[in-house]
Amino acid sequence: MTTMTEASVREFKMPDVGEGLTEAEILKWYVQPGDTVTDGQVVCEVETAKAAVELPIPYDGVVRELRFPEGTTVDVGTAIIAVDVAGGAAPAAAPADVPEAPAQAAEEEAEPQGRQPVLVGYGVAQTSTKRRPRKGADVPRQEPAAQALQSELNGHGPAAAAEVAATRPLAKPPVRKLAKDLGVDLATVTPTGPDGIITREDVHAAVAAPAAEPVPQAAPVAPAAPAAPVAYDTARETRIPVKGVRKATAAAMVGSAFTAPHVTEFVTLDVTRTMKLVEELKADKEFAGLRVNPLLLISKALLVAIKRNPDVNASWDEANQEIVQKHYVNLGIAAATPRGLIVPNIKDAHARTLPQLAQALGELVATAREGKTTPAAMQGGTVTITNVGVFGVDTGTPILNPGESAILAVGAIKLQPWVHKGKVKPRQVTTLALSFDHRLVDGELGSKVLADVAAILEQPKRLITWA
Numbered sequence: 001m002t003t004m005t006e007a008s009v010r011e012f013k014m015p016d017v018g019e020g021l022t023e024a025e026i027l028k029w030y031v032q033p034g035d036t037v038t039d040g041q042v043v044c045e046v047e048t049a050k051a052a053v054e055l056p057i058p059y060d061g062v063v064r065e066l067r068f069p070e071g072t073t074v075d076v077g078t079a080i081i082a083v084d085v086a087g088g089a090a091p092a093a094a095p096a097d098v099p100e101a102p103a104q105a106a107e108e109e110a111e112p113q114g115r116q117p118v119l120v121g122y123g124v125a126q127t128s129t130k131r132r133p134r135k136g137a138d139v140p141r142q143e144p145a146a147q148a149l150q151s152e153l154n155g156h157g158p159a160a161a162a163e164v165a166a167t168r169p170l171a172k173p174p175v176r177k178l179a180k181d182l183g184v185d186l187a188t189v190t191p192t193g194p195d196g197i198i199t200r201e202d203v204h205a206a207v208a209a210p211a212a213e214p215v216p217q218a219a220p221v222a223p224a225a226p227a228a229p230v231a232y233d234t235a236r237e238t239r240i241p242v243k244g245v246r247k248a249t250a251a252a253m254v255g256s257a258f259t260a261p262h263v264t265e266f267v268t269l270d271v272t273r274t275m276k277l278v279e280e281l282k283a284d285k286e287f288a289g290l291r292v293n294p295l296l297l298i299s300k301a302l303l304v305a306i307k308r309n310p311d312v313n314a315s316w317d318e319a320n321q322e323i324v325q326k327h328y329v330n331l332g333i334a335a336a337t338p339r340g341l342i343v344p345n346i347k348d349a350h351a352r353t354l355p356q357l358a359q360a361l362g363e364l365v366a367t368a369r370e371g372k373t374t375p376a377a378m379q380g381g382t383v384t385i386t387n388v389g390v391f392g393v394d395t396g397t398p399i400l401n402p403g404e405s406a407i408l409a410v411g412a413i414k415l416q417p418w419v420h421k422g423k424v425k426p427r428q429v430t431t432l433a434l435s436f437d438h439r440l441v442d443g444e445l446g447s448k449v450l451a452d453v454a455a456i457l458e459q460p461k462r463l464i465t466w467a
Contacts, residue, residue, distance in 0.1 A: 264434065290362060332401055
């Protein structure tokens with residue numbers, strides 16, 4: 001019988017795709033046992049505390065085993081997939097001359113040898129060799145996700161376990177508990193997860209689904225029993241596990257808020273000329289095909305303000321009790337994604353021309369929307385811009401991205417009455433808010449930076465003379 005101990009079988013371990021990451025969640029498998037893979041082929045997508053990342057396999061071969069199902073959080077350094085680099089096809093069943101194992105042995109093999117803690121309420125099985133069913137046996141072949149649930153069928157022999165699995169809806173323990181708490185019969189839930197697994201969303205959908213219309217009946221001989229009272233409103237709360245990007249963001253924001261003394265200053269300004277310049281640049285051939293919007297000019301204005309006030313671009317080294325002045329600007333752009341708030345940054349933004357900055361902004365936004373931002377793209381930022389105006393918000397008091405000295409919040413740009421050349425006229429107006437670390441930036445320096453940004457946006461021609 002071919003086993004995982006053969007020299008031709010290679011195990012691919014969960015890599016550290018960032019700096020110092022300890023775990024990652026398997027979001028999606030792109031291969032299955034028996035598939036042929038080549039060096040560099042993407043086999044799965046994982047989510048770390050910073051981003052979603054696709055993992056390529058580093059050798060050629062045939063997939064033997066997927067060690068963990070989708071949705072499992074795995075420690076860095078743990079084998080997640082086994083590949084036969086000799087190219088032999090994965091056997092569909094054990095040879096006929098292999099004797100049947102006793103029921104007790106089969107139970108022990110199906111039982112996980114240990115669990116590593118991941119989310120509250122369940123764990124993941126440690127690496128173990130799975131027995132394949134004999135040809136002609138009544139045990140159906142299970143997909144990897146179904147194999148992960150086999151440990152729930154303790155106390156049954158292989159055939160009995162298969163019979164229970166065939167009638168019992170597939171769901172992970174946390175989902176079963178959720179269904180129990182909400183009074184939902186899993187047998188009535190339509191699964192949408194891989195391999196027919198019921199997800200949390202499926203349970204909530206079953207709760208929110210309208211009740212079926214009663215079937216008209218003839219007059220009963222005896223009065224019907226009153227319906228049992230509902231104990232509570234099952235749709236009033238939803239619990240969402242905090243993990244991945246959201247967990248990392250929460251920890252970072254708490255650390256930043258209680259480490260760096262924040263100060264926020266505000267300025268309201270007329271950006272009518274900036275909006276006109278945006279329209280002119282859109283028609284400029286040099287910007288053809290590039291992303292041109294107010295954020296582009298706001299970004300450039302902040303870069304110019306930093307050039308004029310370089311002391312604002314620094315970080316605090318607590319261990320060495322030093323202020324580290326940066327002679328480069330990695331400009332962070334806060335982006336809201338389905339996985340949470342991320343802040344990728346444009347490396348060496350200070351050295352880019354306006355068209356180059358426009359191209360970099362376009363690529364950054366597109367990558368973030370696709371969920372393909374890499375951990376490296378979110379490391380090493382020095383200052384950040386967050387555009388709350390896209391949500392119709394006038395302004396805010398943004399929290400510093402950890403390790404950075406300042407963050408600029410841009411409010412909504414609205415047509416408002418404004419005194420212009422001695423007369424009240426409708427003008428495009430917005431409010432900027434600059435938060436900064438008061439250990440690094442005092443009130444005078446922070447005010448100068450904010451005033452410079454405002455002056456450039458009110459008179460964008462200053463970009464030519466100040467840059």
